[in-house]
Amino acid sequence: MFSFIAHLRSRKIEGPTMTQKNSLDSFPRAQLMTGPTPLERLDRLSSELGIDLWLKRDDLTGLGFGGNKTRQLEFYFGEALRQGADTILITGAVQSNFVRSAAAAAAKLGMQSVLQLEERVPDMGAEYYSSGNVLLAKILGAEHMSYPEGEDEAGADAALHARADELKSRGRKPYVIHLGLNHPPLGALGYVVAGQELCHQMPDFDAVVVPSGSGATHGGLLAGVVLEDNASTVFGVCVRRDHEKQKVRMNTVLQKLADLLEIDAVPLQDRINVLDEALPPGYGKLSGMTRAALEKMARTEGIFLDPVYSAKTFAGLLHLVNTGEIQPGQKVVMLHTGGLPALFGYQNELVNDLP
Template identity: 70%
Template sequence: MTSKKTIDQYLGQFSRAKLMTGSTPLEPLNRLSELLDIDLWIKRDDLTGLGMGGNKTRQLEFYFGEAVEQNADTVLITGAVQSNFVRSAAAAAALLGMKSVLQLEERVSGMGEAYYRSGNVLLAKLLGAEHMSFPEGENEAGADNALHERADQLRAEGRSPYIIHLGLGHPPLGALGYVAGAGELAGQLDDFDVAVVPSGSGSTHGGFLTGLRLAGVSADVFGICVRRDQDQQSQRMRVVLDKLAGLLGLEQGLPDEDIITWDGALAPGYGRIGDFTRDALTMMARTEGVFLDPVYTAKTFAGLLGLLKEGRIKPGQKVVMVHTGGVPALFGYQEELDVA
């Protein structure tokens, strides 16, 4: 799916708040490349700058662009307790002089005290965010409705709220950030064979895949499942990609064969650390000095290792892994990591 229009021309039709400090580095992982017998590179989107960085900064540029255009003074958003998205949204709101309301879902049961007090929770409190709780972790419509109720209260108080929705029924504005991110990567390296990204809400995976195809890059993109199994995630990605194509005004969406998901690192579930994930996290740290987070990027690297083992990534291939950030969450997982 190449196009006569450039990515910048496609994105120019949308309002955008400048939150990125610039392009993020693309770095070779030389020691792991030798160890794994591939040519491995890492796109350092943990270094996007704002509020300790991460992939959500790219996505929030488009949400906050619309919020500013609508003269909003308050932004409301939902995420898990250790959500990088809500922490980044609170940082963006602070930068732009807005109030932030963060609704935290109970997606992960049985966690210790650090999970509720440290990491992203601590940072969001330092940023002055208002916190709400939502008792369910798999009810996107219910969580969105709860934000609308709070937004109605804020309007009654004379404020102008803007909601960043969870549900698939809303335009995937955040995915535009990774259309831009893929274009940025293609300008740094356009001859790689495989890309590996986390696949959760679908915004990063969908935007990245669409952006690569618009840039003329045909590499396989593996979405590593961090929340749902691969069948459920593939269905979700079909919806995200179709909505994104409509948002961009593309004549056609991507074919089903471009949607590749893998769930071999998902167990024991969203936000939980299995042995495979723990081993991948410590391997990256001790081999390359790069920290991964337990929810997204450690599972992404574990997925890369699993794909190598299965032969779906082949020896000698040039592979790009997108590091989507989330490192502050490590401090909320001290008890679960218990690294020796």
């Protein structure tokens, strides 16, 4: 297991239509994961849906309840440690898995964490603000601050920098993990590794279905697949904005990722494929489609999905099967991004329709 990860870190990324001057091991990286995550066949769902369905279990990354953000944080914390930082600042939704994972990584590495919680999801009950990821972050000892807007990435980042300046004046060494697109997407490098990892575990899949929000997970995994010379389709299921806006965002993310890797962005951008049928009624909001997908996975395979990312991803996958974009017999991988603590923040929305 460990030799496999070392191999991924040391090998140069090359593709048939692009070259790279840097290898992934040229970027500082904190060790937060213990090895590749499992790839599990979903036998009952495969039979029911008429496809060969597999689950990439990035809910099992280990640290602080796991989830996909651990991969991204290895590169952010690597750079923070290189700079000698002692405090991490990050912004996200109230039930953000990213900020909870950052607090866990900071605790593991002996650093402090400042978590800014944005008001992205309106009309939520009291448990949304006190349970799930919020509770876990408090147990981890994180400092919390609030930001009143949910769609103001530049403003949210600016608020973090204002707090960072205060910390600097007291002798601290802060490092800001940015939300906006004006900064290098270091976190996406974690999913370049994941895309390569998946291709080594299963070289012959037909499609992979992933959530598409900030674009770091989707873009990184797409890049990893392309750079392994794998022609499989990568479907991004929109979880925050519609497919037109998300495609624009993905073009930007992939350009910035290509700049980091010193490769041509066009072969990556040509492979963007996003769908938004599972998005309504919006980010962090449940629909009948999302709830049905969450319950189907639990009751057919005994695996829980979260309401914000993975349940919408599975709902998108079911849509692709129903419309024939994923064809009978195809080998399909769904990325499980974790985020399970958020289930408890949504208990009132979920329990009303449960027996």
